[in-house]
Amino acid sequence: MKEISLRNIYQQYIDCLNLQDWASLGTFVDDSVVHNGQRFGLSGYKTMLERDFAEIPDLKFAPEFVLESPPFIGCRLMFNCTPKSQFLGLSVNGRHVRFSENVFYHFRDARIVEVWSVIDKQAIEAQLRD
Amino acid sequence: MKEISLRNIYQQYIDCLNLQDWASLGTFVDDSVVHNGQRFGLSGYKTMLERDFAEIPDLKFAPEFVLESPPFIGCRLMFNCTPKSQFLGLSVNGRHVRFSENVFYHFRDARIVEVWSVIDKQAIEAQLRD
Numbered sequence: 691m692k693e694i695s696l697r698n699i700y701q702q703y704i705d706c707l708n709l710q711d712w713a714s715l716g717t718f719v720d721d722s723v724v725h726n727g728q729r730f731g732l733s734g735y736k737t738m739l740e741r742d743f744a745e746i747p748d749l750k751f752a753p754e755f756v757l758e759s760p761p762f763i764g765c766r767l768m769f770n771c772t773p774k775s776q777f778l779g780l781s782v783n784g785r786h787v788r789f790s791e792n793v794f795y796h797f798r799d800a801r802i803v804e805v806w807s808v809i810d811k812q813a814i815e816a817q818l819r820d
Numbered sequence: 821m822k823e824i825s826l827r828n829i830y831q832q833y834i835d836c837l838n839l840q841d842w843a844s845l846g847t848f849v850d851d852s853v854v855h856n857g858q859r860f861g862l863s864g865y866k867t868m869l870e871r872d873f874a875e876i877p878d879l880k881f882a883p884e885f886v887l888e889s890p891p892f893i894g895c896r897l898m899f900n901c902t903p904k905s906q907f908l909g910l911s912v913n914g915r916h917v918r919f920s921e922n923v924f925y926h927f928r929d930a931r932i933v934e935v936w937s938v939i940d941k942q943a944i945e946a947q948l949r950d
Contacts, residue, residue, distance in 0.1 A: 764894030811941045
């Protein structure tokens with residue numbers, strides 16, 4: 691049986707997010723997942739994503755490029771979206787913004803066990819000043 | 821002859837930064853390097869780094885982990901330092917701060933040709949609120 695690459699699993703995870711298919715999230719995310727040092731667990735991770743989509747109805751995860759270095763994945767995500775009101779403490783209030791997220795994932799048994807994510811807040815601030 | 825891995829070259833690049841060995845920077849950084857979409861070139865890149873060390877005298881680049889996925893390197897950098905006054909538009913004013921940078925590098929012929937860097941500004945803001 692051909693082993694499925696982490697890159698392929700990661701693309702399926704991204705598809706799962708964009709479909710908001712929360713019933714399948716546990717296929718890709720471990721029960722005890724840690725996000726930026728906080729032990730969210732699967733339910734806390736799901737809560738974070740649901741909140742993201744509630745605050746940004748047109749949210750779409752779009753990888754610009756993916757690095758595969760098992761057991762790690764690195765990804766440059768691009769967002770092109772319209773947060774309804776506050777986002778990262780900024781009053782975006784329905785303005786269209788474009789920003790990136792540089793993110794690393796540690797996989798174990800084909801599931802994400804830890805995430806290190808940094809969102810380019812400075813890029814959003816610059817667009818709000820325009 | 822054994823090929824030197826990108827990971828090894830990257831570690832030498834980090835050592836070069838920490839030594840502020842600007843005469844050697846061109847060994848690791850291409851003449852026409854692009855940083856976050858801006859064509860800095862080697863001299864502009866050097867200027868950025870010199871300014872960083874001027875603003876943060878105890879600056880030290882410390883990789884937490886490195887992903888090697890040729891021709892890309894991904895790195896989670898940790899900083900534990902004391903910006904003298906302003907940093908990323910924040911009035912740090914000699915406070916000690918701890919923050920990360922998630923960064924990707926594209927190499928060509930063993931030199932960095934493009935960098936995508938995101939610094940965790942939110943982490944610094946949180947520490948300044950404490």
